[in-house]
Amino acid sequence: MDIIQTYGFMLIVTAAAVGFIMAWGIGANDVANAMGTSVGSKALTIKQAIIIAMIFEFAGAYLAGGEVTSTIRNGIIDSSYFTNTPELLVYGMISSLLAAGIWLAFASYLGWPVSTTHSIVGAIIGFAAIGVTSDSVHWDEVTKIVGSWIVTPAISGFIAYLIFQSAQKLIFDTDKPFENAKRYVPFYMAAAGFVMSLVTIKKGLSHVGMNINNSTGYLIAVAIAIVVAIAGRFVINKIKFDPQAGRATHFANVEKVFAVLMIVTACCMAFAHGSNDVANAIGPLAAVVSIVNNGGEISEKAQLVWWILPLGAVGIVAGLALFGHRVIATIGKGITHLTPSRGFAAEMAAATTVVIASGTGLPISTTQTLVGAVLGVGMARGIAALNLGVIRNIVISWVVTLPAGAGLSIIFFYMIKGIFAA
């Protein structure tokens, strides 16, 4: 108790600093995955991608990041074990942040595509199970989270498969693919706009102090969807298409329409990524702040302090602004034969899956979901070539991340405990 009262401010500043750096890292590195498909299929330039990412990552983190933050903050650990020793929970959360941050830096250095989410969840389980007692972990909750890591890529792959097939049926495999593209693409935009706004309204806005009832929520979501579709339609009509394009290249014009659609799905992807991944940086921080502000009392229901979500959001945007350009530039090259119609199917499926998971508070991995979606399009014979070897490496690096994050956080936990005990 004394420790929290004496060092409370310092603990918050430490946690905030580490959390900010973590958010910064997410912005610098992970965003490349979220925006890579758009840049890779040449639907967006790097500059456009950065601008979209900055706006929508921030919006996603701020407006829809609350649920997952709560899960990270107090869903994984049973805080009743810490009632008499709240400082242990504070140390643990700070060690988790440090562990996940260092693991991510290390993995990035080696070029492993590890998941931020897996690192932080592993780290929190680690310090609680070993540093305190294994009873303090909500194992049923953990099972649910880890289970979602297997289920979400499958779901997103399935959705991507369906979206791709529907685009084939409605647009590509018809007599007039170009006319049909102009007709149906706005509907896809509306669908994307609807899902994003509905999840935000139903799950996110309460965290920023707005409460909207059910039917109004649906109405607003439908209205947003219609606005998005009309705006999309307007943009599509304004684009200059090559009227000379003969039969041989008629799909080139169709892809131009999909490139417009991809701007919308890129926004969704950035939004979804922000909503799910901001929690990895600020969830532990939220826990620390709530304990310190309550003078050591752990309350499960405490509201998020107002400055936490924006801090994470700003961190992500700062990382993006400083390093995003370089990271996205490297990935923009080298993707061949990823046309906007495929990128859109993968992105829309992944974004939908992630944002729904965010709404239910599940911390899932954006990258993993995206890989699942890409495989889904691949199964539909939509992508020229996929490296199964790389997919295997990705899966392995995910499996390694849990114990690595756990191990590091245990070490940091004992170190911090030792420092304050002296």
Place this chain on the structure above:
Amino acid sequence: MPMNSFLGVFAKSPLKPLEDHINLVHQCSQGLLPFFEAVYAEDWKTAQEQQQAISKLEKQADVIKRELRINLPSGIFMPIQRQDVLDLLTQQDKIANKAKDISGRILGRQLTIPEQLQVQFLEYLQRCLDATEQAKQVINELDDLLETGFKGREVKLVEDMIERLDSIEDDTDRLQIGLRRSLLSIEKNLNPVDVMFLYSIIEWVGELADISERVGSRLELMLAN
């Protein structure tokens, strides 16, 4: 900046190189037209230049072939079978090899086409080159096949193109028979060794169409699964 992006899952597409390859191969076989023009005129200096041009294109095609093979590791997931792609590539490459062999042998022996056969031979050669042209068109549909997920209308369209390729090849068979018959009627007046080589040249030119047809049927097999 270390790369921990998931975008490594996108492997290099084999379709574009396949198209590049057939385009080169086709250009290479087209070189036979100016080559034979020079042969007809018995202008061996020009013929040699043309032969070198053919040989150079054949080498370029080989480079693409090698690159494509290296970029197609076994752990690759494609909408078409990896083995089919490799087989298709092998067939395509044979067209260029054949064009090089034909021009090389004619030049090496300074073999002339007897005047009575020249018109008929040119028609035959042209038809065989039509077959390689058609094979090129077919392979260049791979882009659109990918766009449509290898099914539906586009597949039907390609199948029709392959059918046309088959009928061109039938034509060349017919022309070949006529050409052999004409050669038979005049062979007594010619140098016997030259006659033997002429027969083999006629056969090789016909193989240009045969291999082109095989390119088409490989692609058909790809579409079937």
